[in-house]
Structures are given as C-alpha cells and as structure tokens.
Amino acid sequence: MPEHDLIVIGAGPGGYVAAIRAAQLGLNVGIVEKEAALGGTCVRVGCIPSKALLESSERYAEAKHGLDVHGIQLGEVGLDLAAMMERKDAVVKANTDGVAFLMKKNGVTRYAGTARITGPGTVVVHGQEGGDDDAQELAAEHVLIATGSKVATLPGVEIDGEVVVDSTGALAFDQVPGHLVVIGAGYIGLELGSVWQRLGAEVTVLEYLDRVLPGMDAEIAKEAQKTFAKQGMTFRLGSKVTGVQVKGRGKKKRAVIQVEGEEPVEADRVLLAVGRTPNTADLGLDDVGVELDERGRIKVDEAFRTTAKGFYAIGDVIAGPMLAHKAEEDGVAAVERIVTGAGHVDYGLVPGIVYTEPEIATVGKTEEALKEEGVPYVKGVFPYQANGRARAMDRTGGKVKILAHADTDRLLGVHIIGAHAGDLIAEAVTAMTFGASAEDVARTVHAHPTLSEIVKEAALAAGGASLHI
Numbered sequence: 001m002p003e004h005d006l007i008v009i010g011a012g013p014g015g016y017v018a019a020i021r022a023a024q025l026g027l028n029v030g031i032v033e034k035e036a037a038l039g040g041t042c043v044r045v046g047c048i049p050s051k052a053l054l055e056s057s058e059r060y061a062e063a064k065h066g067l068d069v070h071g072i073q074l075g076e077v078g079l080d081l082a083a084m085m086e087r088k089d090a091v092v093k094a095n096t097d098g099v100a101f102l103m104k105k106n107g108v109t110r111y112a113g114t115a116r117i118t119g120p121g122t123v124v125v126h127g128q129e130g131g132d133d134d135a136q137e138l139a140a141e142h143v144l145i146a147t148g149s150k151v152a153t154l155p156g157v158e159i160d161g162e163v164v165v166d167s168t169g170a171l172a173f174d175q176v177p178g179h180l181v182v183i184g185a186g187y188i189g190l191e192l193g194s195v196w197q198r199l200g201a202e203v204t205v206l207e208y209l210d211r212v213l214p215g216m217d218a219e220i221a222k223e224a225q226k227t228f229a230k231q232g233m234t235f236r237l238g239s240k241v242t243g244v245q246v247k248g249r250g251k252k253k254r255a256v257i258q259v260e261g262e263e264p265v266e267a268d269r270v271l272l273a274v275g276r277t278p279n280t281a282d283l284g285l286d287d288v289g290v291e292l293d294e295r296g297r298i299k300v301d302e303a304f305r306t307t308a309k310g311f312y313a314i315g316d317v318i319a320g321p322m323l324a325h326k327a328e329e330d331g332v333a334a335v336e337r338i339v340t341g342a343g344h345v346d347y348g349l350v351p352g353i354v355y356t357e358p359e360i361a362t363v364g365k366t367e368e369a370l371k372e373e374g375v376p377y378v379k380g381v382f383p384y385q386a387n388g389r390a391r392a393m394d395r396t397g398g399k400v401k402i403l404a405h406a407d408t409d410r411l412l413g414v415h416i417i418g419a420h421a422g423d424l425i426a427e428a429v430t431a432m433t434f435g436a437s438a439e440d441v442a443r444t445v446h447a448h449p450t451l452s453e454i455v456k457e458a459a460l461a462a463g464g465a466s467l468h469i
C-alpha cells in the first residue's frame with residue numbers, strides 16, 4: 001500500500017496549492033482527483049473559462065460599439081462562437097496542463113479516481129471502472145479534504161444541461177440564446193449574464209432579494225445594477241423563482257419560469273446561479289467522525305483540523321467565502337500548521353471581484369456593516385470621471401470608495417466599481433494587511449497618469465479633500 005505523509009483529496013486551487021506547499025516543506029504528498037484534468041472547478045469550469053469568455057465577449061462588444069469614439073472604423077463585425085469556445089478550451093487546457101506540470105515538478109504523486117475515507121489515515125481510490133478490482137488503498141498520517149463545492153439547486157428547478165443549465169452549461173452554449181433568464185444576481189449570474197448579453201442575447205435576471213450582489217457594499221451594488229441595466233440587462237428584483245418547466249421538443253424547447261406572485265417568464269435558456277454547496281457526500285466522513293456544521297460544511301478549528309484526528313479540511317468545504325484565492329490561502333496555512341505549527345488566514349481581508357465590465361472589487365467592511373456594528377467611520381469617494389487616464393481610456397464610469405475609522409483613520413473597507421477594479425483592489429488589500437491608514441495611502445506616491453491615482457484621491461477625500469475634484 002502506498003504511504004504518504006499527506007494525502008490531499010481534490011486538486012482544485014485549494015488542494016493543488018496545499019500539495020505544492022506541503023512538498024516544498026518536505027512532505028511526501030499524494031493527491032487524488034476524480035476528473036481527468038487537474039485544477040478543479042475554478043480551472044476547468046469556473047474562473048478560468050469564464051474569464052476567457054468575458055475577455056472575448058468584451059472585445060466583441062467593443063469592436064461592435066466601443067471603437068468609434070477612438071476614431072476607429074470597422075466594417076461589419078461578425079461572431080464565430082465556435083472559435084471563441086475553442087479559444088476558451090485552449091486557455092483551460094493550458095492551465096490544467098500547468099497544474100499537472102506543477103504536481104510533477106514538486107514530486108507530488110497523482111492518483112486518478114474518487115477517494116473515500118475508510119479509516120484513520122486510510123483512503124481508498126476508486127478508478128473510472130468503479131468496483132473493488134479498480135480500487136487502490138493509500139495510507140497517510142495526514143489527510144486534507146479539499147473537495148470543493150457544487151451548484152446549489154432550487155426545488156422545482158431541474159438542471160437538464162440543455163435548456164436549464166448551471167454555470168458549466170452556460171460556458172458551453174453552442175449558439176447565442178435569444179432570451180436567457182438568469183436566476184440569481186450574484187457573481188455567476190452577473191458574469192455569465194454579461195457574456196451572453198454582449199454576444200447578443202436578451203438577458204433577464206431574476207433575483208429573490210431587493211438588490212444585486214448581496215454581501216457587497218450596497219452603494220456600489222446599486223451602481224453596478226444601473227450600469228448593467230444601461231448595457232441592456234433587465235433586472236427583476238424581489239422575484240422568487242419557484243419552478244421551471246421545459247416545454248416543446250428538439251430545437252423548439254423553451255423554458256417557463258414560475259415566479260412567486262408574478263406572471264411566469266418564458267426563455268430559450270435558463271441559468272441557475274443561486275449559490276454553491278460543499279461537496280461532502282460519499283466521502284466516508286461519518287465513518288471516521290468528521291462532523292459537519294448546520295450548513296453542511298466541515299467543522300474545523302483554527303488549524304484546519306476536523307473533529308477526526310489526522311483529517312483536515314480547506315476551501316469551499318469549510319466556512320468562509322467560496323473563492324479560489326481563499327481556498328489557496330487555507331491550503332497553504334493548513335500545511336504550514338501541520339509542518340511548522342504556524343500559518344493563518346485573515347478572513348477579514350479576502351478580496352472579492354466580479355469580472356464584469358466594469359469590474360467590481362471589494363475588501364473589508366461594507367458601509368452597511370460599519371453602521372450595523374456602530375463603528376465610527378469617514379468615507380472618501382473619488383469618481384473615475386475625474387481621472388486623466390480614465391478619460392484617455394474612455395473608461396470614465398465608476399468610483400473608488402474608501403471607508404476609514406473616524407478616530408484612528410485605519411482603513412476598514414475599500415470598494416471599487418470601474419475599469420481594472422480587480423487589479424486596483426490589490427493595493428487596498430496590501431495596505432490593509434499592514435494596518436495602513438487612509439493617510440498612508442494618500443501620502444504614497446502613485447504614478448501619473450494611472451487609474452491607481454483614483455485610489456489615492458479617494459484616500460485623500462477620506463482625509464478631507466481630494467486634489468483633483
């Protein structure tokens with residue numbers, strides 16, 4: 001029986017990064033993955049392919065509508081969806097191959113198949129064939145569960161992969177839907193809704209709450225909704241979807257979406273994006289005493305130890321935001337805890353980014369949270385409109401909003417909507433990690449002309465006065 005110091009179950013961003021870090025720290029590591037390609041949801045059917053399509057569809061939209069202003073005239077702009085999908089698949093393959101290369105380079109042993117925990121320190125891997133003949137038993141002192149999450153379902157809504165799809169299906173439509181209904185105005189709904197809206201679909205977003213992007217700063221979310229509505233998306237807030245029926249046959253199939261207290265909505269395609277749930281089933285957790293919390297997530301302590309000795313868990317299967325970079329940090333901290341005894345993640349400073357156009361990025365506390373907690377704060381806002389680089393780029397929509405403690409000036413939250421928000425937020429995360437004040441950011445030299453000056457100006461605004469407005 002192969003023996004390892006550590007077996008990682010799941011080769012997503014949490015698991016594969018944990019495996020690399022563990023190997024760097026001298027452990028003999030094995031990693032088990034049931035999919036043929038490594039990289040998990042993020043690399044295969046999530047972050048990476050969606051960003052490839054967001055990039056392509058944005059270029060298409062720009063070629064169609066956004067270049068006149070620069071004095072660039074194109075002839076007729078056409079769409080080759082199959083070629084766009086091929087490029088996306090090639091981007092995914094480069095990344096999944098990259099993960100496989102990293103496993104090899106770091107001496108991590110790869111096991112192909114589905115892992116099941118069978119006892120303290122033992123895991124059985126069932127290959128594609130299934131059954132006992134195709135099973136291999138592994139032993140390890142430590143087992144790290146990094147099995148990620150799957151799409152949450154809604155009662156009355158069956159994902160058939162054709163008319164009613166999850167995010168994986170919406171990354172692979174073979175034609176642009178006439179009318180796409182998106183259920184849920186969260187990360188996935190807005191990103192993939194944007195992709196198909198840019199490519200020509202009529203997109204209606206049905207959202208249960210009275211706002212989009214729950215959890216994000218409300219002022220920024222409101223501006224996001226306004227911007228996407230201007231781009232052509234229709235939002236129906238306060239709409240609770242209670243079921244979807246598919247009628248018709250073959251190419252004529254259509255969906256009828258039932259909304260509580262409202263007329264049903266018809267669509268060619270439906271994207272269900274109402275969240276994700278942890279993958280904990282069929283892992284054998286009960287057999288060894290790994291306990292779940294009330295929301296089905298694996299309970300862990302500050303060292304990522306589960307309730308069963310020798311078993312650890314990270315990423316989407318434990319509490320916290322279901323984000324690839326959070327899973328990576330969990331993975332590094334978990335193995336460092338095992339090997340060195342130190343390692344931790346600051347969950348107050350996990351940035352969130354929605355890769356729409358414009359992007360939306362956030363870190364730290366929202367204004368609503370500060371109000372609720374009774375924390376005294378000052379607010380500095382600066383619009384892209386007043387930034388020279390943004391004007392030169394013709395990307396003047398959006399703003400940076402900085403929230404700092406009213407007494408200490410310590411940065412508490414930074415929220416951005418606008419071009420390259422996802423890159424600009426990195427400065428805020430670094431500053432906050434070092435406990436910076438708004439004045440620290442305001443007094444830092446920011447190159448001119450760059451969008452980063454908007455962050456500096458918002459920090460100046462928090463201190464009383466921006467220079468350029």
Ligand code: NAI
Nearest residue numbers: 184185186187188189206207208240241273274275322353
């Ligand atoms: P989400 O939690 O972001 O949004 C789900 C939305 O569906 C919420 O607004 C919720 O109120 C709504 N909803 C729930 N039930 C409903 C109903 N019956 N009718 C209408 N609306 C309903 O979940 P989403 O977008 O599915 O994303 C899943 C996870 O994947 C998230 O945790 C997110 O963090 C992650 N993700 C991150 C991305 C990024 O970092 N850019 C991109 C895509 C996903």
